[in-house]
Amino acid sequence: MSSSDTEKTASSVQRIIIVGASLAGLSAAEALRSEGFTGTITVIGDEPYAPYDRPPLSKTVLTGLLPAEHTTLPQRVDLHAEWLLGVPAIGLALENREVELADGRRFGFDRLLIATGTRARPWPDSAQAALDGVCLLRTRDDAAKLRARLAAGPKRVLVIGGGFIGSEVASVCRELDLTVTVTERSSTPLIGALGSAAGMFAGQLQCAHGVDLRCNVTITALEGDENGRLRHAYLSDGDTLDIDVAVVALGAVRNVEWLHDSGLAFDSRGIICDSTCRAFNTNGMATDNIFVAGDVARWPHPLYEGELLTVEHWGNSVEQARTAAHNMMSAPADRRAYETLPAFWSRQFGVNLKTVGLPTFADEVVLTQGSIAERRLVAAYGHKGRIVAALTVNMARWLPAYKAMIEARAPFPPVLHAPDGPAELRPVPAGFPPRGQSTHSPIATPTGPGPSISPPEESSTSAKVQDPRVPPGFQPK
Amino acid sequence: MTQQSLYEQVLDYANRANPYPLYAQLRRKPITRQTDGSYVVSTYREIVSLLHDPRIGSDFRKRFVRELAPAGFPTNQEPASENQAQEAEVPVPNQGSETEVIPSFIGLDPPEHDRLRRQATWPFGPPHKPGRVTDMEPQLIRLANRQIDTMKGKASIDIVEDFAYPIPVKMISELLGIPSEDQPHLHSLSEAIIEGIDLDPQESQEERKRRQEQSGQTFKKLEQYMEALIERHRKQPGSDLLSGLIIDHGPDGAMAPADIVSTASLLLIAGHETTVNLITNGMLTLLRHPEVLERLRREPNLVIRLVEELLRYEPPVQILPNRVALTDINIAGTTIQKGSPVILLLASGSRDPTRFHDPDKFDPDRRDNMHLGFGSGIHYCYGAPLARLETQIALTEIIRRLENPRLVHDPPPYRQSSTLRGPRHLIVEIDGVRD
Amino acid sequence: MLRIVVDLNRCESYAQCVFAAPSVFWIKDGESLEYDYVPDDSLRVQVERAAAACPVQAISICWLDEQLGQQRGNHNEQ
Ligand SMILES: Cc1cc2nc3c(=O)[nH]c(=O)nc-3n(C[C@H](O)[C@H](O)[C@H](O)COP(=O)(O)OP(=O)(O)OC[C@H]3O[C@@H](n4cnc5c(N)ncnc54)[C@H](O)[C@@H]3O)c2cc1C
Ligand code: HEM
Ligand code: SF4
Numbered sequence: 001m002s003s004s005d006t007e008k009t010a011s012s013v014q015r016i017i018i019v020g021a022s023l024a025g026l027s028a029a030e031a032l033r034s035e036g037f038t039g040t041i042t043v044i045g046d047e048p049y050a051p052y053d054r055p056p057l058s059k060t061v062l063t064g065l066l067p068a069e070h071t072t073l074p075q076r077v078d079l080h081a082e083w084l085l086g087v088p089a090i091g092l093a094l095e096n097r098e099v100e101l102a103d104g105r106r107f108g109f110d111r112l113l114i115a116t117g118t119r120a121r122p123w124p125d126s127a128q129a130a131l132d133g134v135c136l137l138r139t140r141d142d143a144a145k146l147r148a149r150l151a152a153g154p155k156r157v158l159v160i161g162g163g164f165i166g167s168e169v170a171s172v173c174r175e176l177d178l179t180v181t182v183t184e185r186s187s188t189p190l191i192g193a194l195g196s197a198a199g200m201f202a203g204q205l206q207c208a209h210g211v212d213l214r215c216n217v218t219i220t221a222l223e224g225d226e227n228g229r230l231r232h233a234y235l236s237d238g239d240t241l242d243i244d245v246a247v248v249a250l251g252a253v254r255n256v257e258w259l260h261d262s263g264l265a266f267d268s269r270g271i272i273c274d275s276t277c278r279a280f281n282t283n284g285m286a287t288d289n290i291f292v293a294g295d296v297a298r299w300p301h302p303l304y305e306g307e308l309l310t311v312e313h314w315g316n317s318v319e320q321a322r323t324a325a326h327n328m329m330s331a332p333a334d335r336r337a338y339e340t341l342p343a344f345w346s347r348q349f350g351v352n353l354k355t356v357g358l359p360t361f362a363d364e365v366v367l368t369q370g371s372i373a374e375r376r377l378v379a380a381y382g383h384k385g386r387i388v389a390a391l392t393v394n395m396a397r398w399l400p401a402y403k404a405m406i407e408a409r410a411p412f413p414p415v416l417h418a419p420d421g422p423a424e425l426r427p428v429p430a431g432f433p434p435r436g437q438s439t440h441s442p443i444a445t446p447t448g449p450g451p452s453i454s455p456p457e458e459s460s461t462s463a464k465v466q467d468p469r470v471p472p473g474f475q476p477k
Numbered sequence: 478m479t480q481q482s483l484y485e486q487v488l489d490y491a492n493r494a495n496p497y498p499l500y501a502q503l504r505r506k507p508i509t510r511q512t513d514g515s516y517v518v519s520t521y522r523e524i525v526s527l528l529h530d531p532r533i534g535s536d537f538r539k540r541f542v543r544e545l546a547p548a549g550f551p552t553n554q555e556p557a558s559e560n561q562a563q564e565a566e567v568p569v570p571n572q573g574s575e576t577e578v579i580p581s582f583i584g585l586d587p588p589e590h591d592r593l594r595r596q597a598t599w600p601f602g603p604p605h606k607p608g609r610v611t612d613m614e615p616q617l618i619r620l621a622n623r624q625i626d627t628m629k630g631k632a633s634i635d636i637v638e639d640f641a642y643p644i645p646v647k648m649i650s651e652l653l654g655i656p657s658e659d660q661p662h663l664h665s666l667s668e669a670i671i672e673g674i675d676l677d678p679q680e681s682q683e684e685r686k687r688r689q690e691q692s693g694q695t696f697k698k699l700e701q702y703m704e705a706l707i708e709r710h711r712k713q714p715g716s717d718l719l720s721g722l723i724i725d726h727g728p729d730g731a732m733a734p735a736d737i738v739s740t741a742s743l744l745l746i747a748g749h750e751t752t753v754n755l756i757t758n759g760m761l762t763l764l765r766h767p768e769v770l771e772r773l774r775r776e777p778n779l780v781i782r783l784v785e786e787l788l789r790y791e792p793p794v795q796i797l798p799n800r801v802a803l804t805d806i807n808i809a810g811t812t813i814q815k816g817s818p819v820i821l822l823l824a825s826g827s828r829d830p831t832r833f834h835d836p837d838k839f840d841p842d843r844r845d846n847m848h849l850g851f852g853s854g855i856h857y858c859y860g861a862p863l864a865r866l867e868t869q870i871a872l873t874e875i876i877r878r879l880e881n882p883r884l885v886h887d888p889p890p891y892r893q894s895s896t897l898r899g900p901r902h903l904i905v906e907i908d909g910v911r912d
Numbered sequence: 913m914l915r916i917v918v919d920l921n922r923c924e925s926y927a928q929c930v931f932a933a934p935s936v937f938w939i940k941d942g943e944s945l946e947y948d949y950v951p952d953d954s955l956r957v958q959v960e961r962a963a964a965a966c967p968v969q970a971i972s973i974c975w976l977d978e979q980l981g982q983q984r985g986n987h988n989e990q
Pocket of ligand 1: 024089
């Protein structure tokens, strides 16, 4: 390490702890070392594995092309880190700067990065959730188990929730020639991430690929046989399905519980931090030694009117972790703001879907290139006359151009005269569900202005709306 | 004579051996408008942005020029006046011959481009034939070594004629299923065509037109050859790419016969006129950097990054002269007017100091190297995987086997073209050939 | 041991990596890139060619055997 590096680093920083040994945790550790940090790095993770990648779990691992263990992430620099794997952190003491582990050990730190991510939202009825055949998909072990079930050739797979993970699972089922039903409480799949206009297209893809897609429908109950094996699902439209596998794909729950009584500002929507990734405490002050990154973070993005965002995207975990790492070892004047545009990809039903920007922020969407019939298209999302996001379907090479337009706050609809564009631009409502309604996708969501300190009141009606069993159109009395 | 613009100096043959200082001057302004109404783009950021911009096309037929404002008139920032709005849109005549030539996909825009490119990729690469190029590796090694064997006993060799030209030409011919007895004929056709596309501003209008006519006629000859060849392959298909285009269709269906002809002609020309320059530029650059040459002899895998660095440092395709603005485009403080030709100086972008650290240094260990050697965006070079493998193998083998190679002329004599730039000959003295 | 990861946000599906190392990378359904994170060590040269060829430099490789060994050590510790 050169002397200039030493000066750059806040010299008091010798011990860094990272809680969460996944994508964000690893990316931060890599960034710390490549920026010249020579102190100790301790990575604490409750999963027993070295960091691995999740996106293939609902794609190549499920199709059987890739064994689940072939998802281990490379470590791009020599980390010299201490890995404490297979044991969760259960507490944080701000005053003593200590993290407590489930096995009773305590570790002191100068800087802490919280990268505990999310877990799959479980089926709300725990007895039904425990039936043999009811599956979640978040971890490598989940994926290996689900793969084994799919490989066994079930007579019908039920996917509960038409978000990205649910849709990808359904797509794999069709590739494996399995009969699959998808139930979605909203009017289209992917509605939470892309809106109903694009969601309708996604729904058409599902149907064209032979998915039994049931929108505006919920599962009211799962039922097993005397051996505890899943047998039936009851639908809100009155139907009963004979099934042996159900994949619960109802979105994610943030891993924040271990921070109870820590004095940090968090709630079920995430841990609040500023744009330099510093966590806020419950007094509304940014801490100087606690940083947050990845799926668990909630922070203000300058391009989106300062609303607090949560972004459950691969790219966000990497980039935000790098920013956090930089800021952790920098003197205050050298800290930088995290303002990378959200970006996401998914692969399902024969198409590569990619987005840049924040579709959920939009009120209108317009087709700018390609065509729905060809299943190759670009769509731009607009909010108050400016472009805020773009979606490509099998036309990824155009995305950088749209990214530049979003960064430049270009007007919406964008007038391009692209040779493969429509003769006339016809914006339509993007069709996002009202704020606060739960969705099923790993998505980017604006979650209101902030930093708000008190967690929202969990009223009985909002709990009802959160309950995935409650059918659409439910009116709280 | 009026003073040459910087871009005209780039085109001037007198500057062929080293256009890079001119590019550096051009980069002081990202985009410069030429007196003929075209726009020359010299900086990395702007080139990349335009290569990904849906408002830019590659189809020459979409060009037109407006009656130009008097020279020196600052049209760029000026809002379009009533006058300008009424200006006639005069299409630019077909740059080739009077005879209508259907552009191949390098000169088409989406969606036609995308479909033809997918159809052309079906028998060549993923998803249908992912291993096609890697499977050529053993054959390439044999071919390179056979060429090197012919240098045994000679004290001096021409890298171009004896090595860099024959390898890609044999490979593209075999790939397309062209019988070896036809190869010399095609060699001369391809050369004549390239001469015609290269614009020399020193020439008179008439001379230029005459050369373009001639090149167009040669192109017709090439197409006639291809038509006959395709007929033969249709009757007796082989495992070659051309047979693949004819009989092996993917989800986009069969390519129309006229498109097979233009695609095959495009591949033939691209296969003849590009990789030769990369291999030759590589040899020249190594001879100018003996320490790197020595390293490559010891660490053959260095060639992987070295070839990427060559594509940045001495790229065979220096200029993309064929873009057209499909609508007015505001970029870097300039408005490129609808219908104008847009000229992208790839080689200048790859030497842009705001993008590359120490850009005029040849550094095969360079990590951050997103060069523009093969273009970018939807027209990214189709043959890049083949060109890379050919060059990697060619350079590894020749450096391994030549004893004490020495450059005789520096700079060597260059070919005419400023667009597809490379030495005409590269004479090298050697002490012998290793086995 | 060889390990790779591709930033699929950067990836523009040029398939240069597939051409260079067809048993490690593959294109699914026209545009989606898929790959093996842990390719066999014998494919190292192909993988290096793939990473160098990627026009948007989306591919990262590592083969720090010692460090992985160290990691395994830590697994055993707990
Ligand atoms: C099946 C699937 C498919 C996906 N596909 C895509 C895709 O195609 N494109 C895309 O952009 N994104 C995709 N994602 C999202 C992407 O994987 C996530 O955004 C990313 O994994 C988030 O990384 P992270 O490190 O922030 O959180 P996580 O990956 O959730 O990691 C958090 C880690 O912390 C651990 N942890 C939690 N609490 C504690 C504790 N108290 N103590 C110790 N450790 C703890 C967790 O067990 C976990 O290992 C997908 C996700 C899944 C599950
Ligand atoms: C080192 C050698 C080569 C270099 C430097 C090179 C460079 C380029 C460049 C810069 C482009 C972009 C053109 C544009 O954007 O308008 C291109 C396109 C193309 N190249 Fe190459 N090329 C090489 C070898 C080859 C070979 C060997 C082939 C044939 C097998 C080939 C076939 C093509 C084709 C067909 C296109 C058009 C692609 C499209 O329009 O989609 N190239 N090449
Ligand atoms: S070469 Fe790069 S851009 Fe192309 S498919 Fe591979 S990773 Fe993606």
